[in-house]
Amino acid sequence: MSGTCRRRPPSRFGVYEQRKVAAALDLFEFIYRRSIQKYSVLRASLSAPDPIRTRYRQALNELMQFVVLHGRTLDAAFAELHVDAADSAALRLIANSELDQLEQHNCARYNLARGMTQRWIDAGRRR
Numbered sequence: 001m002s003g004t005c006r007r008r009p010p011s012r013f014g015v016y017e018q019r020k021v022a023a024a025l026d027l028f029e030f031i032y033r034r035s036i037q038k039y040s041v042l043r044a045s046l047s048a049p050d051p052i053r054t055r056y057r058q059a060l061n062e063l064m065q066f067v068v069l070h071g072r073t074l075d076a077a078f079a080e081l082h083v084d085a086a087d088s089a090a091l092r093l094i095a096n097s098e099l100d101q102l103e104q105h106n107c108a109r110y111n112l113a114r115g116m117t118q119r120w121i122d123a124g125r126r127r
Helices: 010-017 022-045 051-055 057-068 074-080 085-101 114-122
Strands: none
Touching (some): 057 074, 057 085, 074 085
């Protein structure tokens, strides 16, 4: 060799050559604790799930499909589902809100095809 020698970074030298893993452990611990803090902040910022939406998730999917795919009115769709009378008004508000916000980019959550959803939107969002 012509005297040119590449030096390894000190961190690699300590871990690989001398089998000193303290620096690697310190780095891992620092990153792990930081991720726990970020997750805690994110989790604290989220609200509790809506109990009506959770209980009637499948019914909401069926409502959306009845209205968008089959062209039924929301009242006719509600008539085909078994919903507690106490929860009916809240579920109706959720369904109306979801129908207002329904677009091609979020229709998959209700198992709706993008083309059918766009035709329903183009037809004036009938319900």
